[in-house]
Amino acid sequence: xxxxxxxxxxxxxxxxxxxxxxxxxxxxxxxxxxxxxxxxxxxxxxxxxxxxxxxxxxxxxxxxxxxxxxxxxxxxxxxxxxxxxxxxxxxxxxxxxxxxxxxxxxxxxxxxxxxxxxxxxxxxxxxxxxxxxxxxxxxxxxxxxxxxxxxxxxxxxxxxxx
Ligand SMILES: [Zn+2]
Numbered sequence: 505x506x507x508x509x510x511x512x513x514x515x516x517x518x519x520x521x522x523x524x525x526x527x528x529x530x531x532x533x534x535x536x537x538x539x540x541x542x543x544x545x546x547x548x549x550x551x552x553x554x555x556x557x558x559x560x561x562x563x564x565x566x567x568x569x570x571x572x573x574x575x576x577x578x579x580x581x582x583x584x585x586x587x588x589x590x591x592x593x594x595x596x597x598x599x600x601x602x603x604x605x606x607x608x609x610x611x612x613x614x615x616x617x618x619x620x621x622x623x624x625x626x627x628x629x630x631x632x633x634x635x636x637x638x639x640x641x642x643x644x645x646x647x648x649x650x651x652x653x654x655x656x657x658x659x660x661x662x663x664x665x666x
Contacts, residue, residue, distance in 0.1 A: 505561050507539040516559050516568035518605040518663040524570050527552050543652035546623040548573070556600055556623050560656045562663065569662045572614075573621070574599035586617045587658065588625035588651045596621050602658075604665035615662055625651055 508516070510530055517525070531537070531547040549555035554575075559568035583597035584590070601616035603609045620628060629647045 505539055505542050505544065506566070507537075508545065508559065508566055510534065512566055513545070513559055513568060516566040517557075517570055518567055518659075519603045519609050520568075520570045524555075527555070528557065528570070543626060543648070544655050546626060546655070548621075548623050556619075558623070558655060558659060560652075560659045562656060562660055567659055567663055569602045569659050571600040571602050571619075574601070574616075583618055585620045585625060585628075587619050587654050588628045589647070590620065590625070590628045592620060602662045605663045606666050608665040613665065615658075615665065617658060625655065 529549050529551045544560040546558040554573050556571040581594050585597050597618050598621040600619045601614045604613045629651045
């Protein structure tokens with residue numbers, strides 16, 4: 505994706521109010537981001553752990569969403585992240601909800617999905633595992649592309665809600 509400055513990231517959110525932007529902390533390693541290899545930027549707020557953020561490019565425009573992380577449940581079962589489709593221990597997949605953009609957001613409507621609790625989807629599909637028997641490089645590329653597409657689709661649904 506194109507390189508994003510702190511100002512561009514802050515201006516990209518489609519469902520943030522002033523209060524959200526006030527408490528937002530950027531990823532601590534933003535300066536080290538490898539933009540060329542990034543399909544999207546997602547991070548857990550380093551100070552406000554109940555917040556998570558994702559910024560994707562939609563039609564070339566950086567588009568971000570604020571996500572609220574559900575209070576951790578005692579659910580011990582494993583879960584699958586809806587973005588990267590990685591199976592995780594129960595406490596590492598969590599419900600995240602995004603207040604919808606525009607009018608719907610003012611009516612406090614939101615969209616939720618289960619996601620990796622540490623927002624590591626982008627890394628998970630790259631480093632999670634060596635190729636399984638019978639798996640090809642193309643499968644991994646497909647998984648990477650699908651993950652990026654699902655994250656874009658989610659952000660688009662939040663932005664275009666009304
Ligand atoms: Zn994930």
